[in-house]
Every structure is written in C-alpha cells, then in structure tokens.
Amino acid sequence: MKEIRVFSPASIANLSCGYDILGVCLDKIGDEITVRKTTKKGISIKKITGHELSNDISLNVAGLAASALLKNVKVNCGFEIDIHKGIKPGSGIGSSAASSAGTVYAINKLIGEPLSDNQLIYFASKGEIASSGTIHSDNVSAVLMGGFTFVRNSSEKDFIKLDYPNDLVFSIIHPKIEIKTKDSRSIIKNQVSLNDMIQQSANLGALVHALNKKDYELIGRSLDDRIIEPVRSILIPKFSEIKSSSIEAGALGCGISGSGPSVFSLCRGMDQAKIVSKVMKKVYDKIKLDYEIHLSKVNDKGIKIIDFF
Amino acid sequence: MKEIRVFSPASIANLSCGYDILGVCLDKIGDEITVRKTTKKGISIKKITGHELSNDISLNVAGLAASALLKNVKVNCGFEIDIHKGIKPGSGIGSSAASSAGTVYAINKLIGEPLSDNQLIYFASKGEIASSGTIHSDNVSAVLMGGFTFVRNSSEKDFIKLDYPNDLVFSIIHPKIEIKTKDSRSIIKNQVSLNDMIQQSANLGALVHALNKKDYELIGRSLDDRIIEPVRSILIPKFSEIKSSSIEAGALGCGISGSGPSVFSLCRGMDQAKIVSKVMKKVYDKIKLDYEIHLSKVNDKGIKIIDFF
Numbered sequence: 001m002k003e004i005r006v007f008s009p010a011s012i013a014n015l016s017c018g019y020d021i022l023g024v025c026l027d028k029i030g031d032e033i034t035v036r037k038t039t040k041k042g043i044s045i046k047k048i049t050g051h052e053l054s055n056d057i058s059l060n061v062a063g064l065a066a067s068a069l070l071k072n073v074k075v076n077c078g079f080e081i082d083i084h085k086g087i088k089p090g091s092g093i094g095s096s097a098a099s100s101a102g103t104v105y106a107i108n109k110l111i112g113e114p115l116s117d118n119q120l121i122y123f124a125s126k127g128e129i130a131s132s133g134t135i136h137s138d139n140v141s142a143v144l145m146g147g148f149t150f151v152r153n154s155s156e157k158d159f160i161k162l163d164y165p166n167d168l169v170f171s172i173i174h175p176k177i178e179i180k181t182k183d184s185r186s187i188i189k190n191q192v193s194l195n196d197m198i199q200q201s202a203n204l205g206a207l208v209h210a211l212n213k214k215d216y217e218l219i220g221r222s223l224d225d226r227i228i229e230p231v232r233s234i235l236i237p238k239f240s241e242i243k244s245s246s247i248e249a250g251a252l253g254c255g256i257s258g259s260g261p262s263v264f265s266l267c268r269g270m271d272q273a274k275i276v277s278k279v280m281k282k283v284y285d286k287i288k289l290d291y292e293i294h295l296s297k298v299n300d301k302g303i304k305i306i307d308f309f
Numbered sequence: 310m311k312e313i314r315v316f317s318p319a320s321i322a323n324l325s326c327g328y329d330i331l332g333v334c335l336d337k338i339g340d341e342i343t344v345r346k347t348t349k350k351g352i353s354i355k356k357i358t359g360h361e362l363s364n365d366i367s368l369n370v371a372g373l374a375a376s377a378l379l380k381n382v383k384v385n386c387g388f389e390i391d392i393h394k395g396i397k398p399g400s401g402i403g404s405s406a407a408s409s410a411g412t413v414y415a416i417n418k419l420i421g422e423p424l425s426d427n428q429l430i431y432f433a434s435k436g437e438i439a440s441s442g443t444i445h446s447d448n449v450s451a452v453l454m455g456g457f458t459f460v461r462n463s464s465e466k467d468f469i470k471l472d473y474p475n476d477l478v479f480s481i482i483h484p485k486i487e488i489k490t491k492d493s494r495s496i497i498k499n500q501v502s503l504n505d506m507i508q509q510s511a512n513l514g515a516l517v518h519a520l521n522k523k524d525y526e527l528i529g530r531s532l533d534d535r536i537i538e539p540v541r542s543i544l545i546p547k548f549s550e551i552k553s554s555s556i557e558a559g560a561l562g563c564g565i566s567g568s569g570p571s572v573f574s575l576c577r578g579m580d581q582a583k584i585v586s587k588v589m590k591k592v593y594d595k596i597k598l599d600y601e602i603h604l605s606k607v608n609d610k611g612i613k614i615i616d617f618f
Contacts, residue, residue, distance in 0.1 A: 017510075018510075018514070019507060020507050021507065021510065021511045021514065150511070150514055150515065150518065151511060152511045152512065152514075152515040152527075152530065152531065153508065153511065153530075156530075158515075158527075158530060160515060160518055160527070162518060188503065189503070190502060190503050191500045191501070191502060191503065192500070192501055192502075192503055192506050193499060193500060193501075194497065194498070194499050194500065194501055194536075197501050197506045197509065197510070197536075198328060198329050198330065199462070200506065200510060201326075201327075201330065201506070201509060201510030201513045201514075202330045202459070202460060202461045202462065202513075203461065204510045204511075204513065204514045205327070205330065205459055205461075205510075205513045205514050205516075205517045206459065206461040206467075206469060207514075208514045208517045208518050209459065209469055209471060209517050209521070212518070212521055218461075218467075218469070221461065221462075221465075221467060222461065227503075227506075
C-alpha cells in the first residue's frame with residue numbers, strides 16, 4: 001500500500017459529566033485525510049482544503065500526531081499528508097481529533113499495522129496539544145474506536161469502549177462564533193468542591209451503567225454537569241434556552257459539545273432528534289444568529305477507509 | 310405480623326474511587342434487629358446487646374431512621390426495637406447502616422410494605438446523620454438492595470444496583486482502634502483539584518464498566534483513590550504495607566473500608582482471599598496490633614428475615 005484515503009469523523013467530547021473522559025463518534029461529518037509514502041524521509045503536509053490551517057507540522061495537529069508516532073516506530077520512508085477539512089476548526093465537534101486520529105490511522109495502515117488502537121489513541125492525543133495545550137484523549141478515542149468511549153487514563157493508555165443502545169441520535173447546533181479550545185479551557189477553575197466532585201462522578205458512573213442497561217431515563221438524569229457547564233456556557237449564546245427547550249421537546253439531555261460553542265442534544269430515535277433540532281434552530285433564528293445543524297447517529301465504526309493503492 | 314426479627318448485614322462503602330457513592334453488601338457479619346408493634350404510639354429502643362450504644366432515639370441511628378420513616382407514613386401503633394450489635398460501632402464496615410437499614414426494613418414489613426426500596430434507603434440514610442453528621446446512602450443502599458450499589462443522588466432517591474461477577478470475595482481486616490466516622494470525615498479537604506477529580510471519576514466510571522464486564526484487571530486498575538485515601542490512611546496503622554502486600558499476594562485492589570479503620574482487599578475467589586488475608590494478618594502480627602479479620606462473598610440479597618409472628 002502506497003497511499004490511503006480515509007474519512008475521519010467528528011466527535012463529541014465530555015458529554016456533560018465526563019470532562020476529558022467521555023467521547024462519542026459521529027456519523028457523516030468529518031475530515032478526509034490522504035497519506036502517501038515518499039522516498040524522502042520525514043513528514044510534510046502538502047495540501048489543506050476546506051478550512052484554513054497551518055501546514056507547519058509542529059503547529060498542525062496532524063503533523064504533531066504523525067511526528068509522535070514516528071518517534072516510536074522505525075520506518076524507511078517519509079509521508080505526505082493531504083487534509084480536506086470537513087469540520088470547521090473551533091466548532092467543538094472534534095476538528096483537531098479528526099485530523100490527528102485520521103493521520104495516525106492512515107500511517108499505521110501504510111506501514112502494516114504494527115500499532116494497536118490504544119497506541120494510536122495515545123499518539124493522536126499528542127496532536128491535541130496543539131489545539132488545547134494539554135493531552136486529552138476523549139475525542140481521539142471516540143474517532144479511533146467508534147461508539148461511546150471512556151478514557152480511564154491517557155498516559156496509561158487505558159481506553160474503554162462502552163456498550164450503548166443503538167437508537168441514540170444527536171442533534172448538534174453550531175452557532176457561528178469561534179471559541180478556541182485553549183481559551184475555553186483557561187476559564188475552568190482548577191479547584192472543585194468535594195460535593196460537586198461527588199455529584200459529577202456519580203453522574204458519570206450512572207451514565208456508564210445507564211448506557212449499558214439502555215435505561216434512557218437514567219441517561220437523561222446523568223447528563224448533568226455541575227462543574228464545567230456553568231462556567232463554559234457563558235461563552236455560548238442562549239445556552240440555557242437551547243437546553244431547556246430541547247429537553248422540553250423530548251431530548252434525554254443537552255450539554256456543551258467538547259469545549260463549545262456547539263451544543264448537543266441527545267435523543268432517542270431520529271424522529272425525536274428532528275423535533276429537537278427544530279426547537280434548537282428556532283432559538284438562534286429568533287436572534288438572527290447564523291448556525292449549522294447536524295443530526296447524527298452514533299458511529300460505531302469510527303474511521304472509514306475510502307480507497308488505497 | 311406483630312413482630313419481626315431480621316439479620317442486617319455489614320457493608321463496605323466508598324470502595325476507593327466511589328466516596329459517598331459506592332457500597333457493597335457483606336455476608337455473615339451483621340446486626341440482629343427485632344421490631345415489634347406496640348399499642349402505645351411512638352418508637353422506643355428496648356434493648357441493645359453486643360456493643361454499647363445509646364438507646365435515646367434521637368441519638369441512635371435506628372431511632373433516627375425509624376422516626377424519619379414514621380414522619381412520612383401514617384400508622385396506628387408504636388414500635389419497640391431490640392438491637393443485637395454483631396458489628397462493632399466505628400469499625401468502618403457499616404455498623405450504623407446495618408442498624409438503621411434493618412430497622413426501617415423491619416417496620417416496613419410490619420406495616421404491610423407501603424414503601425419501596427428507594428424510600429427505605431432514603432429514610433435509613435437519615436439515620437446516618439447521627440454517625441457522620443451528613444446524609445449519605447452508600448452503606449444503607451448496599452444493605453437494603455444487596456450486591457454492589459451506586460448512589461447517583463440521595464436527595465433524588467436515585468439508587469442503582471450494579472451488575473458484578475459472582476466470584477468476588479472481600480478480605481477485611483479491622484485493626485482494633487476506633488475512628489469515629491465524624492472525625493474521619495472532618496479531615497477530608499473540601500476542595501479537590503480538577504485533575505484529581507478527573508482521575509477519580511474516570512476510575513469510578515471504569516469500575517462500573519469493569520464490574521459489569523467481569524474485567525478483573527480493569528477492576529484492579531480502577532480501585533484507585535487519589536483524594537480520600539491519601540488523607541484518611543494516615544489514621545490507619547501500616548496502611549500502605551497492608552495494601553502493597555495484599556496486591557503483591559494477588560488481591561485485585563485494596564483500600565479503606567468506609568471511613569476506616571477497617572481495610573478491604575478485593576479478591577477473585579475464596580482461595581485467593583484466604584492467601585491475602587494471611588498476609589494482611591502478618592502485618593499486624595508483626596507490630597502486635599490486635600485485629601479482627603473477615604472473609605466475605607458479596608451478599609446479593611441484603612437483609613434477611615430470621616423469623617416473625
């Protein structure tokens with residue numbers, strides 16, 4: 001195999017109660033990553049289309065992830081990367097994770113798959129430093145494993161794929177304002193109260209149980225964030241109205257997607273998600289704020305190979 | 310039914326990563342609670358044997374739990390309670406929870422079971438105020454539901470029974486020193502760092518998943534407490550030696566039982582638990598500290614009726 005083209009999907013991190021822990025892989029929206037072997041060693045990003053980003057491999061998440069991988073694997077060739085961004089950077093649905101995960105996945109395929117999923121997640125996480133300033137694996141684990149994923153410990157490479165009901169659908173609205181992950185992380189307090197910690201972790205554990213047991217009501221009760229959302233939601237126009245009207249319209253829960261500004265509502269079934277997406281739209285139509293809206297089932301497969309030769 | 314006698318078992322709360330959230334019900338060790346209807350209204354504690362405790366219903370956990378229940382249910386009689394303490398108060402294996410849970414369970418049976426498990430857990434939790442100064446339901450939920458239990462939210466009466474493998478065995482050592490739950494709670498810091506919170510809740514969610522999936526290695530990795538154990542373990546003689554030697558001897562994990570001073574080691578199978586209990590004993594034998602040791606399977610049933618008439 002000399003060249004491979006993959007579709008690397010968008011994802012939602014955090015999911016209210018699982019800051020830096022939970023992720024879920026989305027359908028249809030994503031980046032297209034092409035990687036080809038070169039005789040010249042080293043990595044270069046040849047082309048970025050769709051959205052503007054640096055092609056400097058020490059600034060671009062894909063370059064950073066590829067470099068991290070190649071520091072740990074011996075190869076006799078180099079790699080050229082083309083990225084077509086289907087996900088707008090800074091939208092909160094894992095734009096950087098799609099590029100970094102897609103790139104390490106593609107390179108691993110080209111060199112005969114010496115690396116496990118967990119290793120790929122770890123290297124892709126290294127790319128996340130460029131966008132957030134810290135290593136976090138919640139988005140990249142979702143992209144690389146598919147489905148709902150759970151990061152027990154990034155540095156121990158301890159990543160878990162959760163069980164979940166197959167009729168969950170996300171309605172995601174992206175208000176056209178940009179929040180940099182770095183900025184959105186910097187406003188979060190470094191200390192939390194013990195009581196908030198107890199409630200937050202109780203919600204997380206209950207969500208893991210509820211997804212496994214297909215207990216939709218408990219899924220809804222567990223999608224509750226006492227720590228991050230109260231702070232970050234300030235940056236998102238009309239967040240509380242989006243949330244309350246989504247839940248009133250039947251969503252199981254609603255929260256900030258990743259570091260925002262996208263907001264997700266989790267619904268049972270596509271019909272419910274369509275109803276909820278209408279009420280979400282209405283909130284921004286009323287204040288004439290431009291937005292994009294996505295409806296997405298859970299993508300259980302993660303990255304998809306488009307073609308190779 | 311005029312009188313009922315129940316066996317109300319001991320329990321382990323917290324289980325390392327689930328402070329105020331996780332509980333597990335133990336076998337064999339427990340209190341015996343007898344409740345009989347009286348024509349005279351009100352509650353009285355007639356007899357306490359086994360260990361010394363106040364029989365003032367406003368100071369005794371059983372009295373407080375019974376009072377909380379009877380404020381919410383109309384009855385035309387009173388109740389007399391006899392308590393035989395099989396669990397030493399202050400040992401860290403749910404002494405107060407056994408008495409309060411056993412009492413509300415018995416009263417509910419005597420009055421025709423108008424209350425659900427979740428309601429009983431809530432009333433029994435009110436008894437816990439006497440021993441700890443706060444409402445917490447981790448022990449009482451385990452006693453009333455049996456098995457491994459998870460408190461999502463006490464005031465919302467949201468209690469969950471978890472799935473778990475049936476070959477888990479606890480080895481519990483109780484060094485004969487007394488720590489009052491109230492004192493043991495007071496040394497815990499009210500603020501935790503965001504990073505510690507993330508790791509703690511990741512461990513909790515992973516443990517829920519691991520118990521469900523019978524993933525013993527993940528159970529072990531998840532039994533890790535970054536927040537409470539480093540502080541509370543100071544009060545427990547030779548804690549780190551007990552822990553390291555238990556794990557070296559094959560325990561999946563080891564931590565403080567409830568607020569201590571008892572220490573639990575979780576093992577796969579009775580043979581393993583016996584080996585681990587020997588190394589736990591050795592640590593206290595070496596320093597000539599008196600102790601009790603218990604081996605216990607997980608008690609899936611919880612409270613057991615002994616007799617009634």
